[in-house]
Amino acid sequence: MEVELLIVLIFVACLLGGVYWYAGYATRTGFAKDENQNFIPDAWEEKYSWLFSSKGLIMLAIGIGIGFMLARVIG
Numbered sequence: 001m002e003v004e005l006l007i008v009l010i011f012v013a014c015l016l017g018g019v020y021w022y023a024g025y026a027t028r029t030g031f032a033k034d035e036n037q038n039f040i041p042d043a044w045e046e047k048y049s050w051l052f053s054s055k056g057l058i059m060l061a062i063g064i065g066i067g068f069m070l071a072r073v074i075g
């Protein structure tokens with residue numbers, strides 16, 4: 001059970017990392033419209049602004065979760 005949860009957490013971390021990377025990449029290259037220049041594609045801001053405003057908290061929670069599950073899997 002711990003291993004499955006660990007894999008899910010790592011998968012979510014990679015997925016979110018990809019989303020944050022893509023947002024920065026797409027807005028910097030001008031691929032996605034970003035008129036207010038906050039490096040979040042404007043099309044995403046209405047629905048997913050919480051994902052960016054709580055980025056630090058989300059990554060911290062996932063990081064703690066991975067660390068916790070990793071300790072249980074190894075130990």
Ligand SMILES: [Ca+2]
Nearest residue numbers: 034038040042
């Ligand atoms: Ca924007």
